[in-house]
Amino acid sequence: PSNDLNFGEESFDISESTGLAVAGSLILEWTRLSDMVHKIDYANLTQHAEEYLLHPTYQNATIQPLSGLRGTSIDLRTGDFLDVSGSWGGGDDSFYEYLIKMFVYDPANFTTYKDLWLEAVQSSASNDIFSHPYSRPDLTFLASWDGQDVILVSGHLACFAGGNWILGGLVLGNQTLIDLGQNLADSCATTYNATLTGIGPEAWEWEDENFFENDDEEVDMFIEDNGFNITDASYNLRPEVLESLYYAYRATGDTRYQDLSWKAFRAINATCRTGSGFSSVSNVNAPHGGSFNNFQESYMFAETFKYAYLIQAEDAKVHVAKKGEEQTWVFNTEGHPFKVRAQQ
Template identity: 25%
Template sequence: MKPAISTLMMLFLLGNLISCKAQNKADKEKEIYQERVKTAFKKGWTAYKDYAWGEDAVNPIKKGNHNWYAESLLMTPVDAFSTMYLMGLEEEMTENKELIFSKLDFDKDFEVQQFEIAIRLLGGLLSSYQLDGDPRFLELAKDLGDRMIPVFDTPTGIPYRLVNLRTGEISGNGTNPCEVGSMLLEYGMLSKLTGDPKYYELCKRGVVAMYERRGKTGLLGSWINCDTGEWQDTRAHISGGIDAYYEYLLKGYLLFGDEDLKEMWDVSRKAVDTHLAEETENGYWIGWADMNTGERILSRFGALDCFWNLCYVLDGDTERAEKLQASIYKMWNLYDIEPEAIDYETMQPFEDSKYYMIRPEAIESTYYTWKATGDDQYYEQGKHMFESIEKYCQVENGYVQLSDVTTKEKWDTLESFFFAETMKYCYLFFAPEEVFDFEKYVLNTEAHPFKNTWDEGWKGNKVGLK
């Protein structure tokens, strides 16, 4: 006669069964959400194909389109390609490549904003080359880089903002830190992939020149003269106009191993933590202060500021990351979708900042925090953010921004970062682990993956992520 199974063994087997069922349910949910995010991406892409094919961006409600400049530079197609690749959208990739290689031409007699073109187009082309392998992507990237580097020919090395793509004429001798430093990854990648160091060296010269003019607190101001190096606005913050300068110090170190960048990042982070970060009864926030005195001048935190949390994660500080993430999610939940900026003392949006541009930074922050901690509350937060976009930004034939989060009034435009960033981060919450490996890639500020392919024995980006 066989012995009876013990009660302890029965409980053990039952526990395993429940655990397996729970895991299967979680896996099934992720599979469903994978397809939902892909469907959202394809719906936006269909709107672009139907109403904006060959132009920069689509206006779904009026079934129209718009360009950034006098002619299209294929902003949406180039920005969208790396996300298509990660999602495995073969049909869309094929048609996109055909459009890019048949129409994209940088011999244009008009000025462009160098930094925006660098993070979107130069970054998109370089990443597409690394992911897809087609050398035509790199050829286009080199042509674009060569047309833009005249901006660095200034008395201080701090680049001008604007450049004519045909003539090389530069203008815009007033600039901000973001437009000085947040193309370091792109020019660095161009140098590494072409073997020509000039792109990185010129860009780094501008970054160092900006850093050397930091205030007594270690912070940077908001506006500087490129010719004289004199600050014209000494307000310090991490918002638009400064944000990605700091981001690229850390990411540049992770991608290139440049110890100078690490030193500049360490000094800058300490300055932000000391003079801009503060805890209030409403949470942990990063505000505004004077770059020289450290005097606080504004309790403003917004959508773009959320990037700082991924810096905490990449720098290995999950404790601060979780505190800031709680504030970010609180801001999102004020109206079930985030406004552009709030006063964190009153927890009300500024009158000129009630809109939502389908920005990715809050979702990006949530993803990084989830990957760093493994805490599923952040997975649930990411899922909720995607559902908010589905609920409020979706229209019959695509997705649009919101002009007012309090009323959910629609704003009829869909910019390229919806495809490059927002949908990519939403997808990564639910994608199989093998789709994207943080130990191999650094994402630029437009969420284009860059991979170190030149250092023998390179171990990858393991800072702050499990």
């Protein structure tokens, strides 16, 4: 798909490339749309586009990412990947997210998606992408990659992966996947505990062999205590940490996750609330979050506050099902519940 639509002129901007998440995040919605209107065209369009992602070709065929992983930029004319760099974070995230969620939506017809998701997870978990900071080996963050090379940077957007891996573990009855997802969820929650406001930053970096040596002794102490260095201290009202805490709670029933979520929600309310709503802030490690950016994201209501509510809410069928139970709903990437195909 092309990225930009102009609804006023009923046209679209013809760009040369698109992104992995852009191309890979329509399939659940458009498949559900086809089911609702009994017209297969919408599902066919997105599943056709998905084939280029499931069976990738690269403009430079001599260099490719690790098994199961993908680049980020795709040529709209050929479907070839233009690069070999990627992550579980922004620009790529919901492609991987939807592989397992399509299997939840319809296990009979999307087994191939589940298999690729498993390949991506296993590849990440068995390589240096699943990385532990030198000064905090108890933590785990998902690094980025450039071909076969691992880059020790991550961010808030990648924190959805903890919940996504837990979901896969619940659906497949695989406790190892649940444990890996919990580790990621716990580690992302630690980024909240580390800051002055109690909110996690947008992006961070770390070392897996020795901690950074900076001219700033205070920064060195922060890294040694917390395992990471903040590279972007803003908070854009993002939901991913609360989302993964919700999945962790559904998988374990451990009230510790409810407490972590409530603590994070209170911090967001105290730091981001304005007279007319909620604003993103410039620095989570500064008093009062630094300054307001005067921008409120719609996903704050659709996801951030929804997951903060759901983790405290009474049990109901719309929830992520617990281990051994049948999933009757699946949440799309913006937190909207879709009834799985077998329940329609």
